[in-house]
Amino acid sequence: KRFSRSSPLLVASTPTASKQMTRVPRNPNLAKLEAGYLFPEIARRRNAYLEKHPTANIISLGIGDTTQPIPAHVAQKMAERALALATPEGYSGYGPDLGDPELRKKISERLYGGKVDIDEVFVSDGAKCDIGRLQMMFGPGVDIAVQDPSYPVYVDSAVIVGQTGTKNGSLYENIRYMTCLPENNFFPQLDKVPRADIIFFCSPNNPTGAAATREQLEKLVQYAKNNGSIIVYDAAYAPFIRDENIPQSIFEIEGANEVALECNSFSKYAGFTGVRLGWVVCPKSLQFADGSFVHKDFRRIFTTCFNGASSLAQAGGLAVLDDKGMQEVRRLTDYYLENAHILSSAMRDLGLKVFGGENSPYVWVQFPGRSSWDIFEELLERAQIVTVPGSGFGSGGESFLRLSAFASREQCLEAKSRLEKMFGK
Numbered sequence: 178k179r180f181s182r183s184s185p186l187l188v189a190s191t192p193t194a195s196k197q198m199t200r201v202p203r204n205p206n207l208a209k210l211e212a213g214y215l216f217p218e219i220a221r222r223r224n225a226y227l228e229k230h231p232t233a234n235i236i237s238l239g240i241g242d243t244t245q246p247i248p249a250h251v252a253q254k255m256a257e258r259a260l261a262l263a264t265p266e267g268y269s270g271y272g273p274d275l276g277d278p279e280l281r282k283k284i285s286e287r288l289y290g291g292k293v294d295i296d297e298v299f300v301s302d303g304a305k306c307d308i309g310r311l312q313m314m315f316g317p318g319v320d321i322a323v324q325d326p327s328y329p330v331y332v333d334s335a336v337i338v339g340q341t342g343t344k345n346g347s348l349y350e351n352i353r354y355m356t357c358l359p360e361n362n363f364f365p366q367l368d369k370v371p372r373a374d375i376i377f378f379c380s381p382n383n384p385t386g387a388a389a390t391r392e393q394l395e396k397l398v399q400y401a402k403n404n405g406s407i408i409v410y411d412a413a414y415a416p417f418i419r420d421e422n423i424p425q426s427i428f429e430i431e432g433a434n435e436v437a438l439e440c441n442s443f444s445k446y447a448g449f450t451g452v453r454l455g456w457v458v459c460p461k462s463l464q465f466a467d468g469s470f471v472h473k474d475f476r477r478i479f480t481t482c483f484n485g486a487s488s489l490a491q492a493g494g495l496a497v498l499d500d501k502g503m504q505e506v507r508r509l510t511d512y513y514l515e516n517a518h519i520l521s522s523a524m525r526d527l528g529l530k531v532f533g534g535e536n537s538p539y540v541w542v543q544f545p546g547r548s549s550w551d552i553f554e555e556l557l558e559r560a561q562i563v564t565v566p567g568s569g570f571g572s573g574g575e576s577f578l579r580l581s582a583f584a585s586r587e588q589c590l591e592a593k594s595r596l597e598k599m600f601g602k
């Protein structure tokens with residue numbers, strides 16, 4: 178594949194010191210970031226293994242990157258939009274600041290049942306990018322709470338914008354880590370979490386696969402209200418929810434529009450990880466302590482630091498949200514959920530403690546007393562399977578391994594038999 182992850186070009190080379198030293202001071206926050214960002218490290222280790230064993234048939238259950246083709250009619254719509262750009266009547270340049278109004282309307286109607294206003298929907302180039310922009314808006318003067326373990330961008334972006342102190346051991350000063358373990362059913366004991374201004378909450382959760390129930394989310398919203406906090410609710414895996422009692426959005430909870438905003442993504446809806454399309458719902462009623470409106474500030478950041486999602490990607494998003502597209506989303510996510518079931522039952526049959534994999538494409542496997550990176554290396558060396566070490570998501574992930582269910586069905590079945598051989602079934 179043209180952009181196969183294994184091509185050496187894509188593995189960042191380390192810069193060499195130049196003779197001419199500049200006098201520009203480095204951002205001191207970047208110096209606080211210890212290791213590199215987690216996912217390029219996974220790719221680096223995978224490529225290093227391939228260099229040593231060029232004929233290895235590696236199966237990737239690591240980076241949560243979709244593998245199934247985009248639905249044909251969605252690709253067709255993007256192609257038509259691209260061809261239209263080559264015509265005088267079809268050409269268009271910069272789009273509307275907050276996204277194609279028709280797409281914003283469809284997101285509101287199809288995904289929120291009209292519960293959110295169209296002008297509360299900000300169409301973007303993806304949820305990860307929105308997290309960065311939200312952090313720019315919040316600035317260095319706030320403190321955050323994160324589920325531990327969780328998607329590394331919440332903590333790393335907090336360090337970069339100056340919301341934290343230095344790292345002591347595996348924890349950054351000034352971050353409230355809300356431990357999520359089997360013991361508390363992967364939902365934090367909120368009454369034991371010190372107040373934080375911003376609460377990053379991802380459900381269905383990456384990496385544990387835990388999906389918060391309505392009752393749990395009502396507690397979370399009440400906790401934020403009691404503490405005057407703002408929830409940044411990351412619902413990137415909502416399309417995997419099958420359990421009726423699991424809300425698809427924080428805005429299904431009464432009063433959430435006074436304490437929460439939501440980021441989401443087309444990445445896992447329809448394989449848009451490379452197309453790049455996401456959105457934020459920022460309620461107009463959300464206010465900062467001084468009474469100013471979050472919506473106003475986010476709009477300022479959005480329009481100042483971002484020039485809008487690609488018109489091609491937005492054309493694709495419109496097709497994803499039509500009736501045919503929503504059926505395709507269901508088919509694709511069912512496919513990945515079946516993969517998750519194959520992987521979770523395989524690991525369970527081997528006597529391992531397994532979590533997640535339902536309402537989520539992530540399977541969370543516990544190896545008590547073992548280092549996550551050692552298990553990662555062992556699976557790579559002995560079974561040529563790439564996973565993600567749980568400790569990469571925080572100290573709460575130590576001794577866990579994350580398996581993603583985005584590989585092909587054949588690869589998941591092959592991984593199952595390799596794991597059975599490896600663990601001696």
Ligand SMILES: Cc1ncc(COP(=O)(O)O)c(CN[C@@H](CCC[C@H](N)C(=O)O)C(=O)O)c1O
Nearest residue numbers: 216240241303304305306328383413442444455
């Ligand atoms: C909870 C959550 N929120 C947002 C995202 C990214 O959404 P986006 O694609 O930007 O709309 C993700 C994607 N995470 C995956 C891909 C990681 C590797 C990608 N390079 C990245 O850094 O996001 C993973 O954990 O394997 C996520 O889990």
